[in-house]
Each structure stands twice: as structure tokens, then as C-alpha cells.
Amino acid sequence: MTEQNRQILLVSRPDGEARADNFRLVETPLAPLGDGQVRVRNHYLSLDPYMRGRMNDTKSYAPPQPLDEVMIGGTVGEVVESKHPKFKAGDKVVGMFGWQEYGTSDGTNLKVVDDTHVPLSAYLGPVGMPGVTGWYGLNRIIEPKAGETVVVSAASGAVGGVVGQLAKAAGCRAVGIAGGEDKCRYVVESLGFDACVDYKAGKLHEDLKAAVPNGIDGYFENVGGEVLDAVLLRMNAFGRIALCGMIAGYDGAPLPLKRPALILTQRLKMQGFIVSEHLEDWPQALTQLSGLVAQKKLHYRESIALGLENAPEAFLGLLKGRNFGKQLVKLI
């Protein structure tokens, strides 16, 4: 039996903003499974801001996404056929199969997970790369102390929500920055942040100042641009900034930092990181995060697009902040 696989390829690189026609949906027949291989039907595809960087052919921490190949990305799904001793049909797995319905693998980077207490999709969110990203930046770079103020941008997103909730649990004042009243309400009421600043309300500096009466000790940056400029002006001496994303500058011209001298005058530490380079911390982080999700002490929200063919549009929306919570594509 030959089944068809549907895949989305990157077929051109953006000149400025990413566009739907940078991608193409193709159908390809699935080759028969070889010895030592395992085949997975993906249930969810993760869409993440880092993918925008991979679309460019510029120097970065990772090689660019090759043209005319399946777009990369994290996936969760179920083993449908296995000629690999470690996997059997029915296993739920987390992988990196990218934007396609079926993935075939020799088992590398494929992990069986238990979805009894943790929903399968959460392995792409709070109990996956986004969750560990928040955990790492907070615990390894910001190193929050009780009583300090921690601010996070894109606070309603997959990473930001984890950062704020873990900061609260560490005894900090947690303040989010998000786009729009709905997201801000969710950040405070559902995620339990102390405050949230709506950067779209037109008075970012004023609202941020009011939200951090004691200044800012730790900042988790997912956004860059004017938000970073505003936060820098409120940083306390010896503050720590974990740079995780600069999504504001992913499309188009590089965004400058207006007052870098504040890093000196306030004796700040600003550090960029990529969570996949710190695998030694993943087990500890995932143990904590899966425990919190299973106990329903760590809240999160998903924004789910239906069908592989809608992945490009959902991805472009993510870059514009149109998602609300972790952006997924459900592969129906």
C-alpha cells in the first residue's frame, strides 16, 4: 500500500516580510519502510518564531532552511509502523519532522512520551522546547531572587507564560508585556501575573513605569525593538536580561538598540541563548514543567490552526502576534 504524504516546502526566501508564496504544498508518495525505520503520523506541528530566522540565508546560530525541502519544526504524533526495536505502533512521540503529515526516521531525535497526565500537544509547548526555553533563561541567566521584579515580553505566548508563572513561584513580582487588552487580561487573570502592559495601547513607557514601581531586575526578551528600549530605561542596577527572541527585527531591517550605554551605567548583563545548546538542563526542566502541568499548576493556552495547508498563514500570523498562546497546527 502506497500512501501519500503532504508536505510544505520552503521554495523562496523572503525579501523583507515573509509571504505565503515562500512556501509550497506538495504531495509525495511514502516509500516503504526500511529496516530500523519508524513511521509517524504527526498530530500537531509546532510553529515558532525562530523559523523566520531560518528562512533567511544569513549568518546565524543555525544553518538556513534549505530551499525546496520540508520546513523544519517540532511535531508530536503517533507511531503507525515500526521496523525499529525501540518503537512500536501506537507509541506517542515527539520529533522534529517539520511541516508534513508523515515523518520517517531512524529513531534519532525521536522520543516516546506519556500523554496520560500531560496532553500530547503540551510537549510542543510548556513541556517542550518553549517551556524549557523559559525555564533556562529565567533560572540560568536571570537567576531571580524573591522580591525582585521580573518582566517578560510576549507574555501570553508559549515561552512568556512559563517565564512569568515560574517567576511568581520564585517569589518575584511578575510583569508581562503583551499586545492587546485580551492578551493582557489573560496574562493577569489566567496566568496570575501581577500586571501586564499592553504595548499596543500607545503609552508603553508610561504604562511600563507604572507596572514596575521598584524597577526591573530581570527581563526575558522575546521581542526586541521598542519594547527592549523601554525596558532598558527601567532596569535596576545589576539587572539581568535574557535574550531569547528578537522577533520585532526578524522581518526587514535590523532594529537598533537606542541606549546601549545603559548596560554600562546600570551594570547590566545581557545574554543571548539558544535552548538547544543546553541539553544538560533539559531533564531537570522537563521534570519540573511536566509535574506542574500534570498538577494543573502551570497554565497555558493554544492557538490551533486546522490542516497542514493552513500552516503558512498561521505562521505569518504568529510573526504579527495574531496568535494567542502557543501556535500549533493540528494535522487532520
Added chain:
Amino acid sequence: MTEQNRQILLVSRPDGEARADNFRLVETPLAPLGDGQVRVRNHYLSLDPYMRGRMNDTKSYAPPQPLDEVMIGGTVGEVVESKHPKFKAGDKVVGMFGWQEYGTSDGTNLKVVDDTHVPLSAYLGPVGMPGVTGWYGLNRIIEPKAGETVVVSAASGAVGGVVGQLAKAAGCRAVGIAGGEDKCRYVVESLGFDACVDYKAGKLHEDLKAAVPNGIDGYFENVGGEVLDAVLLRMNAFGRIALCGMIAGYDGAPLPLKRPALILTQRLKMQGFIVSEHLEDWPQALTQLSGLVAQKKLHYRESIALGLENAPEAFLGLLKGRNFGKQLVKLI
């Protein structure tokens, strides 16, 4: 006997560039020495870039220099009269008496030094605050490993010269950035750096690229502005940047950082520091630095203005990079 003291006061704050008329020379009679006091005739006054920041009335790591008071600054001199048990006439001392010929103190922040093997003026340079500044930024933030490339701006200056020589001693490739052919020649030929880039030659990016064939792992920043932008483009993954000075932005409008996203994509650490906040490291640093100076293994150069009245002009020249080596005023 009443002697006259000559002092330089800050009498106005700069609006943009600092100017000579921000300062005023005054003569004041010396009050008779009280019990527990010690009087010092200053021999050298240290001029340092940080003083420009203190002239502004803006939020910074230190309170602004008050108007109509003696400009702050490090000094070395000799005790001429003492009613303090720990000091006697003839003692050579390092203090913070500022821009004046005589200093009177209760002994606070006054330290007797030995000028047998280390010239007195060196306690304002390689064996003083500038030397410890270089030592701290290199050892505590950059943490160089043998084989790495370390770059330092203002390389012919009091701090920069120490950074490069210590980096060489640690087995690194040391590359300076300095203004003008003479300074660059001195940095390579007298201080032993592997290379030096003349930022005034008009092709900073090209020359820097040629000077760091393996990229940059550690950067000690004394300057800011376009030099920092150029260096950032050449930083290797996991590079460390010690921010010590942003002198390029001290006068006038804040200078932006053009591509802050490189801190993320290259996973850099950028950290500002003020050496006076790390007193726990001074003894170790000074022991090493004074040993190296006494053995003539650490080289340095001084730019000496003669007479207190010439301090403002020398200071303004320092801000323009007209000094060559550590800027001092000899109080004749």
C-alpha cells in the same frame, strides 16, 4: 602659616560637549589641620573618561559631581603634615582628593604606597584604578582561554594597554583598536599586541576583519559607538563583551547599537561593570599588576599636563582621544 590651596571647581554642566568654561580655578586658604587629620601635597592628578559622566545630572551608577565643588579624581602625593596616627610626613599616598593641589583627610580612602620599585604615578595607572579595571573586565567577564582572540578599544590607553598585555600573557591573540598610526605602532611594538586597527584610517570594518582571521571571542569596550557596531559583526558564538566605557556617547546624544540581534544570534554575553564595586578583587589584581610593573613586564605610557590650571584642557583633550597613554596632570 596659612598656605593657599588651588582648586578647580565644576561650575556648570555641559550642554552637549564639555567645555573649559564648565570649570573654574579658585584659590582658597588652607585651614589649620585638626586632630586626626592628615594633609597631602598632591603630585599627580588622574584624568579619566568616567569624569565626563559625572558632569551630567543624569541617572547613572554614581551621583553627579556637585556644582561649585572641587572636581573629583584620583591623586597621588606626599603627606606634608599629619595629626593622624597612621600617617607621617613624607609618606607617599594614593587618595581621591580631586582637582586640587592640597588634600586634607581623616584618613578615609587614603593609602600609603611604596614607590621604591613602582613609580608613584603608576598608582594612578597600571597599578591603580585603570589597571584593576582592565584586570577585572578581562578575568571576571571575558575569562579568556588560550588560543582565543581578545580585542580591546582605546588600546593605547591606561586600561586598554593592560587588557591586551594580560590577554597576551594568557595565551590569546591580542588585537587593539586605537586612533592614529602612532598609537597603533606603539600598541604593537611597545605593548606587544599582535595587531592594532586604526579606527581613524577610514576602513574600520575591513581592517578589523583582516586583524581577526578567527573572529573575536572576547571584547573589552572602552569606546562604544561605531567601534562597538563593527566588533559585534565579528564576534564568535559564545563571545563575551566587557563594557567598561562608552566614551563615544559621553558628549551629546546617546549612540545606538545598530544590530543588537547579534547578541542573540551569536549567543553573546555583554556585561557592564564598575571596578569600584568589586573591591574584593583589588588585592589580587594589584599584587599581580605591581609585580609586573616592578619587573618591567607590563608596559605603559603617560601623557602628562603640567600645572593644575591645565587640567581642564587636558581633560577635554582626553575626551577627544588626544592623550597618548594614561592622562595625568603633574601638580608643580
